[in-house]
Amino acid sequence: MATISKGLFGSSLARKYWMAASGLFLCTFLVGHLLGNLQLFVTGEEGRQAFNAYGLFMTTFPLVKILSYVTYLAVLLHTVDGLMLARQNRAARPIKYAYEKQSANASWASRKMALLGTLTLFFIVIHMRSFWYEMHFGYVPTYKVDGVEYKDLWTITVTAFENWWYTAFYVVALLGLAFHLSHGVQSAFQTLGVNHPRYTPIIKKAMGAFAWAVPAGFIAVAVFLFVVQPGQSI
Amino acid sequence: MDLTLKIWRQAGPEAKGEMKTYPISGVEDDMSFLEMLDFLNEELIENGVEPVVFDHDCREGICGMCSLFINGEAHGPGRKVTTCQLHMREFSSGDTIYIEPFRAKAFPVIKDLMVDRTSFDRIQRAGGYISVNTSGNTIDANSIPVRKNDADRAFDAATCIGCGACVATCKNSSAMLFVSAKVSQFSLLPQGQPEARDRVLSMVNQMDLEGFGNCTNTGACEVECPKGISLENIARMNRDYLFASLSSNK
Amino acid sequence: MALDSKIPAGPLAEKWTTHKGEIPLVSPANKRLMDVIVVGTGLAGSSAAASLAEMGYNVKAFCFQDSPRRAHSIAAQGGINAAKNYQNDGDSVHRLFYDTIKGGDYRSREANVHRLAEVSKNIIDQCVAQGVPFARDYGGLLDNRSFGGVQVSRTFYAKGQTGQQLLLGAYSALNRQIAKGRVKMYARHEMQELVKVDGKARGIIAKNLVTGEFERHSAHAVLLCTGGYGNVFFLSTNAMGSNVTAAWKAHRKGAHVANPCFTQIHPTCIPVSGENQSKLTLMSESLRNDGRIWVPAKKEDALAIRAGKLHPTDLKEEDRDYYLERRYPAFGNLVPRDVASRAAKERCDEGYGVNKTGEAVYLDFAAAFMRFGREESHVKGLTNPSDAEIKALGEKVVEGKYGNLFQMYEKITASNPYKEPMMIYPAVHYTMGGLWVDYNLMTSIPGCFALGEANFSDHGANRLGASALMQGLADGYFVAPYTVGEFLSNDIRTGTISTDSKEFEEAEMICRDRTDKFINVNGTKSVDFFHKRLGKIMWNEVGMARNKEGLEQAIEDIQALREEFYNNVRVLGSAKGMNPELDKAGRVADFLELGELMAKDALERNESCGGHFRMEYRSEEGEALRDDKNFTFVSAWEYTGVPSEAKLHKENLVFDNVELKTRSYK
Numbered sequence A: 001m002a003t004i005s006k007g008l009f010g011s012s013l014a015r016k017y018w019m020a021a022s023g024l025f026l027c028t029f030l031v032g033h034l035l036g037n038l039q040l041f042v043t044g045e046e047g048r049q050a051f052n053a054y055g056l057f058m059t060t061f062p063l064v065k066i067l068s069y070v071t072y073l074a075v076l077l078h079t080v081d082g083l084m085l086a087r088q089n090r091a092a093r094p095i096k097y098a099y100e101k102q103s104a105n106a107s108w109a110s111r112k113m114a115l116l117g118t119l120t121l122f123f124i125v126i127h128m129r130s131f132w133y134e135m136h137f138g139y140v141p142t143y144k145v146d147g148v149e150y151k152d153l154w155t156i157t158v159t160a161f162e163n164w165w166y167t168a169f170y171v172v173a174l175l176g177l178a179f180h181l182s183h184g185v186q187s188a189f190q191t192l193g194v195n196h197p198r199y200t201p202i203i204k205k206a207m208g209a210f211a212w213a214v215p216a217g218f219i220a221v222a223v224f225l226f227v228v229q230p231g232q233s234i
Numbered sequence B: 001m002d003l004t005l006k007i008w009r010q011a012g013p014e015a016k017g018e019m020k021t022y023p024i025s026g027v028e029d030d031m032s033f034l035e036m037l038d039f040l041n042e043e044l045i046e047n048g049v050e051p052v053v054f055d056h057d058c059r060e061g062i063c064g065m066c067s068l069f070i071n072g073e074a075h076g077p078g079r080k081v082t083t084c085q086l087h088m089r090e091f092s093s094g095d096t097i098y099i100e101p102f103r104a105k106a107f108p109v110i111k112d113l114m115v116d117r118t119s120f121d122r123i124q125r126a127g128g129y130i131s132v133n134t135s136g137n138t139i140d141a142n143s144i145p146v147r148k149n150d151a152d153r154a155f156d157a158a159t160c161i162g163c164g165a166c167v168a169t170c171k172n173s174s175a176m177l178f179v180s181a182k183v184s185q186f187s188l189l190p191q192g193q194p195e196a197r198d199r200v201l202s203m204v205n206q207m208d209l210e211g212f213g214n215c216t217n218t219g220a221c222e223v224e225c226p227k228g229i230s231l232e233n234i235a236r237m238n239r240d241y242l243f244a245s246l247s248s249n250k
Numbered sequence C: 001m002a003l004d005s006k007i008p009a010g011p012l013a014e015k016w017t018t019h020k021g022e023i024p025l026v027s028p029a030n031k032r033l034m035d036v037i038v039v040g041t042g043l044a045g046s047s048a049a050a051s052l053a054e055m056g057y058n059v060k061a062f063c064f065q066d067s068p069r070r071a072h073s074i075a076a077q078g079g080i081n082a083a084k085n086y087q088n089d090g091d092s093v094h095r096l097f098y099d100t101i102k103g104g105d106y107r108s109r110e111a112n113v114h115r116l117a118e119v120s121k122n123i124i125d126q127c128v129a130q131g132v133p134f135a136r137d138y139g140g141l142l143d144n145r146s147f148g149g150v151q152v153s154r155t156f157y158a159k160g161q162t163g164q165q166l167l168l169g170a171y172s173a174l175n176r177q178i179a180k181g182r183v184k185m186y187a188r189h190e191m192q193e194l195v196k197v198d199g200k201a202r203g204i205i206a207k208n209l210v211t212g213e214f215e216r217h218s219a220h221a222v223l224l225c226t227g228g229y230g231n232v233f234f235l236s237t238n239a240m241g242s243n244v245t246a247a248w249k250a251h252r253k254g255a256h257v258a259n260p261c262f263t264q265i266h267p268t269c270i271p272v273s274g275e276n277q278s279k280l281t282l283m284s285e286s287l288r289n290d291g292r293i294w295v296p297a298k299k300e301d302a303l304a305i306r307a308g309k310l311h312p313t314d315l316k317e318e319d320r321d322y323y324l325e326r327r328y329p330a331f332g333n334l335v336p337r338d339v340a341s342r343a344a345k346e347r348c349d350e351g352y353g354v355n356k357t358g359e360a361v362y363l364d365f366a367a368a369f370m371r372f373g374r375e376e377s378h379v380k381g382l383t384n385p386s387d388a389e390i391k392a393l394g395e396k397v398v399e400g401k402y403g404n405l406f407q408m409y410e411k412i413t414a415s416n417p418y419k420e421p422m423m424i425y426p427a428v429h430y431t432m433g434g435l436w437v438d439y440n441l442m443t444s445i446p447g448c449f450a451l452g453e454a455n456f457s458d459h460g461a462n463r464l465g466a467s468a469l470m471q472g473l474a475d476g477y478f479v480a481p482y483t484v485g486e487f488l489s490n491d492i493r494t495g496t497i498s499t500d501s502k503e504f505e506e507a508e509m510i511c512r513d514r515t516d517k518f519i520n521v522n523g524t525k526s527v528d529f530f531h532k533r534l535g536k537i538m539w540n541e542v543g544m545a546r547n548k549e550g551l552e553q554a555i556e557d558i559q560a561l562r563e564e565f566y567n568n569v570r571v572l573g574s575a576k577g578m579n580p581e582l583d584k585a586g587r588v589a590d591f592l593e594l595g596e597l598m599a600k601d602a603l604e605r606n607e608s609c610g611g612h613f614r615m616e617y618r619s620e621e622g623e624a625l626r627d628d629k630n631f632t633f634v635s636a637w638e639y640t641g642v643p644s645e646a647k648l649h650k651e652n653l654v655f656d657n658v659e660l661k662t663r664s665y666k
Helices: A012-041 A044-060 A062-091 A113-136 A153-160 A164-191 A200-228 B033-046 B118-125 B148-158 B165-169 B176-187 B190-209 B220-224 B232-247 C012-022 C043-055 C093-103 C110-129 C162-179 C245-252 C285-289 C299-306 C323-327 C337-349 C366-380 C387-413 C468-491 C502-521 C527-541 C548-568 C580-604
Strands: A142-145 A148-151 B003-009 B018-024 B096-100 B109-111 C035-039 C058-062 C153-156 C183-186 C189-197 C200-208 C214-218 C221-224 C263-269 C292-296 C361-364 C422-431 C448-450 C633-638 C647-652
Touching: A012 A044, A012 A062, A012 A153, A012 A164, A012 A200, A012 B190, A012 B232, A044 A062, A044 A113, A044 A148, A044 A153, A062 A113, A113 A153, A113 A164, A164 A200, A164 B232, B018 B033, B033 C527, B118 B176, B118 B190, B118 C162, B148 B176, B148 C162, B165 B176, B165 B220, B176 B190, B176 B220, B176 B232, B190 B232, C012 C110, C035 C043, C035 C200, C043 C058, C043 C162, C043 C183, C043 C468, C058 C189, C093 C110, C110 C468, C162 C183, C162 C468, C189 C214, C189 C245, C189 C502, C189 C580, C200 C221, C200 C502, C214 C502, C221 C245, C221 C468, C245 C448, C245 C580, C263 C285, C263 C337, C285 C387, C292 C299, C292 C323, C292 C337, C323 C337, C337 C361, C337 C422, C366 C387, C448 C468, C502 C548, C502 C580, C527 C548, C527 C580, C548 C580, C580 C633
Parallel strands: B003 B096, C035 C058, C035 C221, C058 C183, C221 C448
Antiparallel strands: A142 A148, B003 B018, C189 C200, C200 C214, C263 C422, C292 C361, C361 C422, C633 C647
């Protein structure tokens, strides 16, 4: 038989590899992001200083800079690749069924990945507008400690979460992300060829836990900020 | 029992089809689903209506010819059965049953419920074989020992009947379960090794050309597969394809 | 024309090797100029098409299914025999040859059967090389099981799906050649006429079942690998589409049909449940390895069971009649198929049958559960396990061996065979008869060959289990690809056969007229209505037990039914496009002729042998009485216009290497 290699581009499987790889990379980003956010549990001046110092580090340290570009790229790849896959999938069945019972054989999240992904993308845009854009291009009050100038991202953040609808939107989006991850993370292992009768059940459980734990962490911080409103006491 | 059947009727490949309603009574529990359709057809013929066309042959769940998307599921509500093995005792009097052809761009309708699945054959032709001539002058069968576990898993993959339920049920019309079953069978056996990399590249390439969708790991195919072909096969193909792509020198 | 079976001279064991060496070769350059048509893509067809293409011929393959992989060989369950002697139980080529001849009740050709036994070993090697996943033991070597009618373990298997795995192997070999462009595949095409030019088979008219168009295909030789004609009984284990049309068309053009009355009624099928049943399902004969067959010993118990008042598991051992073990102590439940089937019919006719219709016997695994369970508990080192524990362990073992069959049974009958004994009854399964062929597998039409179940040659009056797959692949891989050379070597200067000749023209006209005829009758009854009635006649009069009056009546009834069919059948739709009812009408029309010939053949064979049992010819104990003095021949029938007036040609069977004995399994 003939050797037909399209290398790591072009084939449907290769697209899926990129989807899985970028998805898994973004999971590590989520972990890093969450670790940073957890600092928001520390209130008062001490918390503000720690968070803003972290913010400064994240925007200036060269390695982080490189990583952030990789992250932008990963989001872009995951989005574009996902859209292309979804378009192909749609085209693969030009006439739909009159009656379909998908719930009989597949989980809701697994069937709604494109929708959940779009929701997440929408959230990312809003989220980046609120914080990342402000931090980079917008107006953020600054102050100096020991001769170092800090941007007060903390205040921007905690103020945002005083707003109930912003917090609500955030919680809903992260629930969507949780569903997205609940299928996506363990599915990435399958796509990359990791499936073993002995280990796959463990991977599925662990990745299921991960999928809910990370968004739960983000949500916890958000709810905490909304309830405690630490900005009011400074 | 009395039933209301909603059946897709389409006069030919280019014709426009539609769901039509047929009430039917006198259906018995012991009838298979296809026997129920035979029964309907007898009635239709009597009334001068052209009978419903559907694919079927062995009627014992092995030839893979019968298809049908019944009440929203490939091969109907039963598990690990083909339509010919589905019996009417699974339904109750008064039920409405939707009967549609397997739908996919790569499975165009020929007439009514009959679809063209030659795309599957073309995928098999792209590499679903071991290149050995049929001279009979091969080495003695027992000179290639195969670990029982590998032989059993190769067999499990090889039991695929090529019915296309995986494609029909997949929300993306993906043929990954079908293709991976053949790739896996040979990938697990020593005889299949020399061509393993070319095989997976070539078969996946053909699968893409046929216009099937992509696998999003929903797992629906495994649930609806009448032979219970495992998702492990898809993972194995993903793995094999990845290594083959990385190591290909073309 | 005299029948010349062309059996090569020389000692039996050397005939094939010598003959193969003497068949003229066709040079590769000439093979490229020669076309071969293969009709049917089961084991015989797929393997033949692949092998011929490999050798260099241009092959066109046809099947009526949507893919060659769906041919009914796929449904064979149990296994395939080969004289490998891997189990070291004294098996050999000669023993396989002998068992097959004896199993066939001495009505098959010695030379053909010996060849079959010889190449059986190559089949296993070939299939393993192709990646067929046969069952293996823990040492990684191939496993075997035993089958009815033999006392060695020589059956190779892949769970209960051996036919599937072998066919997919042959299909893969075929695919390889299709991919190379060596085979042109025509799926959803049905052969509707054989075309003869200058007395030789030179092509076919095939109907494209999707478009309804007739296509002319020419070739230098035509191979019919179209399977058996069991569907003449309407209810059988054959696939719905299995038909005799291709073989019958060849018959009408001059190919003799041999021993058509030799049909195999398989003992272990799921009993008929109702009037609307469309087909019967086989439970692999391998189940008889471990299951015990019985009916109640007392009629009142049988009646109580039928009425649902008594449960089979409540019946005490002494109230059960394990009739096969009783009548045939040497072989017990593993007697050959014809014997097992007749014994079941005998019990049920006597009133001991166990289901609603009184036509079923039990196949019971209770003893096997306990036997395997005890072994297993020993292996696991359990001390004092309870009966329930032993049974559970035994069920696991049985599940490993026959799980898919048990599951299939439960799906069809909604009864759990782990809890209640299975109910089984004989059903039409295989046809030993078929187109008459010589040693080269060529029919009485030069250039027209028949392979596999479509020919008559290897199984005599009864086929042993796991021999059909062996024969299909032997013919397709290892016999026909060589033997066609003898015919084709004379054709190297013929050049491409034109399809514009008047012969093709006429053949196509016949097809068109016939199709129009079916459409234009516009009667009141469906095709199935006639098919079912034909099936009833065949089952009652040309089934498991036949007699003179019944057979004569059957001939009359079939003729009348055929007449009615042509006057009152209703085929809706048009001749254009896909029209399965129209295709079915054509097939049933041919069955309506074949059935008559079968009755005629059964009527003329005044003896009981193998699957052919005449009530007039039986011993006092009810066993079959063969008449070697007067009937050691093959009945080859030549078409004359009316099936029952076919002309009989006898091919005398000569047995130089085995002694004809009464087949005893006692």
